[in-house]
Amino acid sequence: MQRIAVLTSGGDAPGMNAALRAVVLAADHYGLEVIAFRHGYKGLLENDYFEIKPKDVLHVLQYSGTVIKSARCQRFKEVEAAQQAAANLNALNIGALVVIGGDGSFRGADHLANYWHGQVIGVPGTIDNDLYGTDATIGYATAVAIAMDALDKIRDTADAMDRVFIVEVMGRDAGFIGLGSAMAAGSERMVLPELQKDKPLTIPALVKHIQKVQEIRGEGSYVMVLSEHQWPGGAVALAEQLEAEYHLPCRPCLLGHIQRGGAPAPSDRILASQLGVHAVELILKGHHRVMAGIRGNQCVEVPLRDTWEKKNPLDQNLLRIQHEIFNPVKKKPRINPL
Amino acid sequence: MQRIAVLTSGGDAPGMNAALRAVVLAADHYGLEVIAFRHGYKGLLENDYFEIKPKDVLHVLQYSGTVIKSARCQRFKEVEAAQQAAANLNALNIGALVVIGGDGSFRGADHLANYWHGQVIGVPGTIDNDLYGTDATIGYATAVAIAMDALDKIRDTADAMDRVFIVEVMGRDAGFIGLGSAMAAGSERMVLPELQKDKPLTIPALVKHIQKVQEIRGEGSYVMVLSEHQWPGGAVALAEQLEAEYHLPCRPCLLGHIQRGGAPAPSDRILASQLGVHAVELILKGHHRVMAGIRGNQCVEVPLRDTWEKKNPLDQNLLRIQHEIFNPVKKKPRINPL
Amino acid sequence: MQRIAVLTSGGDAPGMNAALRAVVLAADHYGLEVIAFRHGYKGLLENDYFEIKPKDVLHVLQYSGTVIKSARCQRFKEVEAAQQAAANLNALNIGALVVIGGDGSFRGADHLANYWHGQVIGVPGTIDNDLYGTDATIGYATAVAIAMDALDKIRDTADAMDRVFIVEVMGRDAGFIGLGSAMAAGSERMVLPELQKDKPLTIPALVKHIQKVQEIRGEGSYVMVLSEHQWPGGAVALAEQLEAEYHLPCRPCLLGHIQRGGAPAPSDRILASQLGVHAVELILKGHHRVMAGIRGNQCVEVPLRDTWEKKNPLDQNLLRIQHEIFNPVKKKPRINPL
Amino acid sequence: MQRIAVLTSGGDAPGMNAALRAVVLAADHYGLEVIAFRHGYKGLLENDYFEIKPKDVLHVLQYSGTVIKSARCQRFKEVEAAQQAAANLNALNIGALVVIGGDGSFRGADHLANYWHGQVIGVPGTIDNDLYGTDATIGYATAVAIAMDALDKIRDTADAMDRVFIVEVMGRDAGFIGLGSAMAAGSERMVLPELQKDKPLTIPALVKHIQKVQEIRGEGSYVMVLSEHQWPGGAVALAEQLEAEYHLPCRPCLLGHIQRGGAPAPSDRILASQLGVHAVELILKGHHRVMAGIRGNQCVEVPLRDTWEKKNPLDQNLLRIQHEIFNPVKKKPRINPL
Structure with a gap:
């Protein structure tokens, strides 16, 4: 493989640019070319792409939004859309696709994988933090x-x-x-x-x-x-x-x-940098249909379907602290634990 | 006179604290005591006050809100309220009152002046910038x-x-x-x-x-x-x-x-500092029923009634630039002026 | 005249992009083409330019720096440099040059005007606020x-x-x-x-x-x-x-x-927008060798030489307030003015 | 036990106020009184304290610094100082002391524990993130x-x-x-x-x-x-x-x-809130000479001595990414891993 592709999809999230940059810099490091599709799956379907180089992404990580634009694409749920996307990717000789987005985008990626032989890797980019398998999503912080x-x-x-x-x-x-x-x-x-x-x-x-x-x-x-x-x-x-x-x-x-909007928080930029590199290295290791995630400071891979089928729960200790201990109206514990 | 009073009234505006600080520091400089009423005219009516000293206001100018609290006070429109306020001010031996607020607060100040012999000075504190007689109000920037x-x-x-x-x-x-x-x-x-x-x-x-x-x-x-x-x-x-x-x-x-909210902009802090000092110096000069304002970098005094009876218009040149010259859909001027 | 040119020169100042944008949008409004030279006078000497259009500047005003780059250019003090610049401007059929910069850049502009028949207009862009003739320079706020x-x-x-x-x-x-x-x-x-x-x-x-x-x-x-x-x-x-x-x-x-750096303050963006438009309108009115400035909310023009030969003094009232009235160690006034 | 004490020590760190607030609110929740010493160990030695209540800390978490002040205290290394501190704590009938600070402060806490029978709990407050046993220290973010x-x-x-x-x-x-x-x-x-x-x-x-x-x-x-x-x-x-x-x-x-300085980052405020509560709950559980920490989103306790004797290493993956993969001058890997 010499060529991978990348796109940002769904609602934009601060740090998407940092993830894109990391994908491009890591690919360059490992000798891979990168094709960027504009406007998410819409661009993939319409063959709206360009070869993206390190110089295109050097100073984008300080900005929110996404320089390759994003979009929601209802049409991508159809079988014909996935087949068209697969054909476009094959025509461009692309071996792997990195999708930066949330659960809707990952469903799209998984759908595509049913009709395309290349590797599909997700990078979690959503402010909602509602994906299973990673301590945080890009944009949440x-x-x-x-x-x-x-x-x-x-x-x-x-x-x-x-x-x-x-x-x-x-x-x-x-x-x-x-x-x-x-x-x-x-x-x-x-x-x-x-x-x-x-x-x-x-x-x-x-x-x-x-x-x-x-x-x-x-x-x-x-x-x-x-x-x-x-x-x-x-x-x-x-x-x-x-x-x-x-x-x-x-x-x-x-x-x-x-x-x-605004300047992405440092932890989003750092997380995005890690996950973008991790996505490229997962490609090099032959992984497929997984999301690049972080768990307790370790890079992990998570089956794409798990990311939306399993539930990412709120931290119960934080909930308890904010809802009970810091709530002035909550009853005091009846028995002093001492 | 040895004693003046100050209050913040109406919707709070970023920079009110800086204005309060300037009043207190300037009064200290000129040997005057300052009484602060809490919650605007409400505190004045309820005799809710304390003697405010430089150490109380040293590091308040970096915060929005008002450390002596503000309130809207419908009741202050009544004659009895103004008479009560006058009585309270006299009992405390106060020679002048500085009111930091917007047009409603200035109407209250003017109303009070009908029933009180002391000097009444307004300091324009409102984000709306809708007071006549000053280039800017505190909080607008x-x-x-x-x-x-x-x-x-x-x-x-x-x-x-x-x-x-x-x-x-x-x-x-x-x-x-x-x-x-x-x-x-x-x-x-x-x-x-x-x-x-x-x-x-x-x-x-x-x-x-x-x-x-x-x-x-x-x-x-x-x-x-x-x-x-x-x-x-x-x-x-x-x-x-x-x-x-x-x-x-x-x-x-x-x-x-x-x-x-948030950290007041530098120009609000600087304007508030100037106007707070100006208010105290207007008191020393014997002025009455005026607002301390700034016009073209000069300190001015404006009759209180003018501040709401006259209209502060939008800058017509800014309006023209933003609405016409920068509007991509506006017709181009028919004749090229060259 | 159909064509004007613009450059940013000397130390960059936040708001230079907003000024550039205003020049380009105003020129478009009045039917003029705009040539931008990169890296200030260096680009003018080296003929490093491009035709700049509204779409190039739409969303630049929220960023500091200058998208057409700036530079200091010692060589531009020489007679040969000014002559070369004049030749380049004439070859490009340019009728007026807008220089966004500080006093060094204005000296350069004035020097050029000795050897070039076109109109030279300065726009004050420097964080130092040390130019005579304008209440504020772009970047100072x-x-x-x-x-x-x-x-x-x-x-x-x-x-x-x-x-x-x-x-x-x-x-x-x-x-x-x-x-x-x-x-x-x-x-x-x-x-x-x-x-x-x-x-x-x-x-x-x-x-x-x-x-x-x-x-x-x-x-x-x-x-x-x-x-x-x-x-x-x-x-x-x-x-x-x-x-x-x-x-x-x-x-x-x-x-x-x-x-x-950072996001330019609103007042710098607004000032820059006004002055950029004002510069173009000064060109249309036939002015030459002047700086576009603001005095007490009015647009003014100031002879270029005045901007550095005359002194822009500190506001004496601000100085008095901060240095004397707010200084806890300064002696109190001996006589209470009351 | 009915009474615990708290102090902030060493270089201040953004989020110390949030940690203090959490200690006070959690103590209130569990029916404990809290004594705050001012200026760190200095206040402990000089008996400079006050009873701190929820109302004192409600709205402090948005500010950096520490409302109970901090200080470095060389003298606290001496045996006599620890003995004096123990005597002061005993006289006030205090059962546990929470020390919010960095490694120097923890050494002091450990030193004190040699001469005092009460529980000593550390909360990691330092921008340097150089303490072993916790994923992050308060202030680092x-x-x-x-x-x-x-x-x-x-x-x-x-x-x-x-x-x-x-x-x-x-x-x-x-x-x-x-x-x-x-x-x-x-x-x-x-x-x-x-x-x-x-x-x-x-x-x-x-x-x-x-x-x-x-x-x-x-x-x-x-x-x-x-x-x-x-x-x-x-x-x-x-x-x-x-x-x-x-x-x-x-x-x-x-x-x-x-x-x-500045507004503490959200992750510092959240970490501090968790660790402040955790410290109080460690006291209730009878722990002693430990630091309250977070590891992989779990609250942990770490022997105080470990926090400075063991080394908290940089994240090697981040180092590799920033120093090698994102370094344009680093040699490309000789063998393409594909």
């Missing part, structure tokens, strides 16, 4: 940092006015960004998908919690982290309802895609 | 910086996905933050109260503009700045309508009170 | 913001350890960055060229000031801003001498070129 | 983030001017900050203590590397990370020598204590 920074800013004004705020963060169906940012910013409350299952949020319970916290602390600032899709209409609707029904002044904030 | 930073982050992902974004910014009824951040971030479009009067936003016109910009530029990222109160339901509703009616993928972002 | 951010960080550790720090900032021969950052960060002391003339820094006087400040405040953090070239060996040498001679624990910090 | 941010800023100007820069970073005798920031920022070269042993830096070899990199890449920006204590006189001296001996324009930058 940056998203937490940006959400935390927003929460820090909100604290300033919440404190000055003794006011309640609801900040809606991303995470698709997982509470990683919510938990990470709530803990990092010292939020009074977090509403995560994982906590909703046991005890879904209700407005009366929320109002009671707010009042108790304000009473215990003797001050009024209360900042709540709300994961997306956990309340109809999100933070905006919830804040309106609190004001309308309980005359409780409350302001919403919807971070949205801000969480995907 | 920081709000623009935070909005710009969010727009920069959005650009990264907009570029990666060739996508449309709507970012809602503050400004009450003025387009300062919208214009400043749109220009600083190179937005493709801005919807400001001042522009709405001539030609209100419509969805068909917006879609047409988006399509033309994408066509002219040959790429898809389009970031729009939407001032608050310019569309029913704001950025969230507008994005939903674009998707529903035109199948145009579009993501909203609601910055909210993030714009009031 | 960002440099102050970065220096302030460093001073804020230093304050955290200075406070925790009750320790003395010396932070060396840029400014060539002017104290603008020093004064701005010292005021914005609330430094205990600043050593600026403008203050050195009256009363040069001595170690015994510094030690005495440190001890008095610590005594008055009852705490130990002391952060000093040192303008470059104000002490032999700079902050590193001064800190060593304080430790060696007075056993006073003291840590140095040399910001260096960090002050030129 | 922030220091890397700040160094990376500085390197990103330097890249902007290095790129604009095609110039060489040397940025000196902290790390005491370990290359963690150097390696992390060099990799995160994509530096062309790093000089770390661990690499110096094999092949110490020489100026001719450095010049050769610079020239080769510039030749291979066809562009001039070259940013080198220099760990402290790896060159006599540091970055300033090395840059001067490169200019003087090789006429190679080169600029130094000395980050210094900036690396200890």
Whole structure:
């Protein structure tokens, strides 16, 4: 094999550029050519590509987004699409494809592998951290940092006015960004998908919690982290309802895609650099249909299907600390363990 | 006179702490004692105060919010409230009151002055920049910086996905933050109260503009700045309508009170330092019912009533540049001026 | 005229890209072609250029540096160089040249104008703010913001350890960055060229000031801003001498070129956008040998020679506030002005 | 036991406040009182303490430094000091002491444990990451983030001017900050203590590397990370020598204590929160003379002596990637592994 290909797919994640750079630099180190497809699977289907060289990626790791562009591609679920992609890859004489993306992109990669003989390697690039088999995904640390920074800013004004705020963060169906940012910013409350299952949020319970916290602390600032899709209409609707029904002044904030931008956090750049190199070395070792991951500081490979079929759970100790130990309203343990 | 008082009132603004610090340090320099009321006019009415010393304010200028807290106080519009405040100030033997806040706070200060013989001095502290008589208000520069930073982050992902974004910014009824951040971030479009009067936003016109910009530029990222109160339901509703009616993928972002937090921008700290000192020196010179302001790098005093009765217009040259010269869809001037 | 040229020259300044973008977008608006020379005057002499289009500059204003590169060019002082440049410009049929840079670059522009009939327009791009005729130069606000951010960080550790720090900032021969950052960060002391003339820094006087400040405040953090070239060996040498001679624990910090990087501050981007457009419109109006500047929010033109021959003084009120009113050791005014 | 004590000692590290907060909140959760000593061991010796409550620490985790102050205390190495400390702790009826600090502080804690019967628990707070037994120390992630941010800023100007820069970073005798920031920022070269042993830096070899990199890449920006204590006189001296001996324009930058300030990174706040809680729970479980650490996402306890007697090595894979695979001048592997 002399040629590999790379693409970024699905929602962009900070650090994708660093992963791309690592793939290109490692391939150059080992004497491989690299073809980059633009706009993810869309470019693969449309043969929109260029030969990417070290000079194209030298100084891209400090930027979010992806210089080879990304896209979502519904069409790639079809059999014909995978066959077309396989034909395009073969025509270009490509022996392996590195897909940088999240679970939808990995499903696409796995689908392609049914119709293509080349090696398919995934690199986990998503802010949601919802892939099994790796301690972290590329982009997650940056998203937490940006959400935390927003929460820090909100604290300033919440404190000055003794006011309640609801900040809606991303995470698709997982509470990683919510938990990470709530803990990092010292939020009074977090509403995560994982906590909703046991005890879904209700407005009366929320109002009671707010009042108790304000009473215990003797001050009024209360900042709540709300994961997306956990309340109809999100933070905006919830804040309106609190004001309308309980005359409780409350302001919403919807971070949205801000969480995907800015300078990638160092740990995302370092993780992406490791995983990009690891992906190339997995190719050299003949691996196939695996994701390059990190577990306890060790590089690992994970069957692609496992990454979405198995569940990456929240860290239970972090959850316990933030939800119970740091929650001023939680009951104290009845028996002092000493 | 040996004693002056200070309070922060209305929505908090980054730099209020720097203004407070400057008042306290300047008063100390000139041998005056300073009483700080907590929570704005509320604290003044409830006699919630303490003697504030230089050591209380040494290292507060790097933080947003206000260490003496702020509040909105509807009750202060009443005659009895002003009379109560006057009585409290007299009982404390206070000769002058410095009010750091926006137009609502200045109306309160002017109202108080009808019932109190002491000097009343305003210091313009509001992110909205909507006060007449000063080139800038304290907090405006920081709000623009935070909005710009969010727009920069959005650009990264907009570029990666060739996508449309709507970012809602503050400004009450003025387009300062919208214009400043749109220009600083190179937005493709801005919807400001001042522009709405001539030609209100419509969805068909917006879609047409988006399509033309994408066509002219040959790429898809389009970031729009939407001032608050310019569309029913704001950025969230507008994005939903674009998707529903035109199948145009579009993501909203609601910055909210993030714009009031974080480290105050240097120009806000410097402006606040100047105006805080200026307020104390205006007291020493016997001024009354004026706002301390800056015009073309000169300290000025402005009658309090002028600050809200007269209009602070947007810079027409900035508006022209951002709205016409940098607008790719605007018609070129018919006659080349050369 | 159909064609103008642009170059960036001398030390790069944050916002140069925004100025370049504004020149290109304004030229496009008015139907002019733009040629960009790479690496400043070096590229002009070597005919290293390309036609620059709006699409080349759309998303450059969020980055520092200059996408057309800059350089210092000693050779451009020679008569032959100016003649060569004139010949190159004429061969390319260029009617006007916009030079974005500082005083050295403007001297070059003026020198060129002796040998070239085309219009020469300067745009002030330097972090030092040491050009006469404009309220601010492009890059100055960002440099102050970065220096302030460093001073804020230093304050955290200075406070925790009750320790003395010396932070060396840029400014060539002017104290603008020093004064701005010292005021914005609330430094205990600043050593600026403008203050050195009256009363040069001595170690015994510094030690005495440190001890008095610590005594008055009852705490130990002391952060000093040192303008470059104000002490032999700079902050590193001064800190060593304080430790060696007075056993006073003291840590140095040399910001260096960090002050030129990062995301340009909003006011630099806005200023650069205004001045870039203004430069093109000055060309259209037939101006020559002038710098595009801003004075009290008005666009102005300033004879190029004035920009370096006349002196841009520090704001005397800011100096008085930071150096006297906020200086805890300065004598209080003997007579209370009341 | 009803009472525990806490102190922060040695060089401050971002996240110490978050660790302190976690100790106080966890103690409150389990019904323990907490005494905080100010200025580390100095306060312990001088009985300078106060009872610290949840309200004292609610909103401290967003700030660097330490609200209970830190100090280095040479005297604490003496037997009499440990005896005095033991007596003070006993007089206050304290059952356990949590020491937040680095290896010097842990030596002090171990020394104290020779003369005091109470439990001694260490929490790793140092930017240097040089403690055995934990994947990371509190403050390390922030220091890397700040160094990376500085390197990103330097890249902007290095790129604009095609110039060489040397940025000196902290790390005491370990290359963690150097390696992390060099990799995160994509530096062309790093000089770390661990690499110096094999092949110490020489100026001719450095010049050769610079020239080769510039030749291979066809562009001039070259940013080198220099760990402290790896060159006599540091970055300033090395840059001067490169200019003087090789006429190679080169600029130094000395980050210094900036690396200890600013908003702590999310991972430092989360780590600190975990370890603070873990320390309290180790006390409840009766542990003694151990450090609370994290290994592969699991809370662990490590004998105090191990933390400095055993060596925490650099991640060899990261070193290999940054030093070999991403080094453009390194020889390609002779045999293609395919």
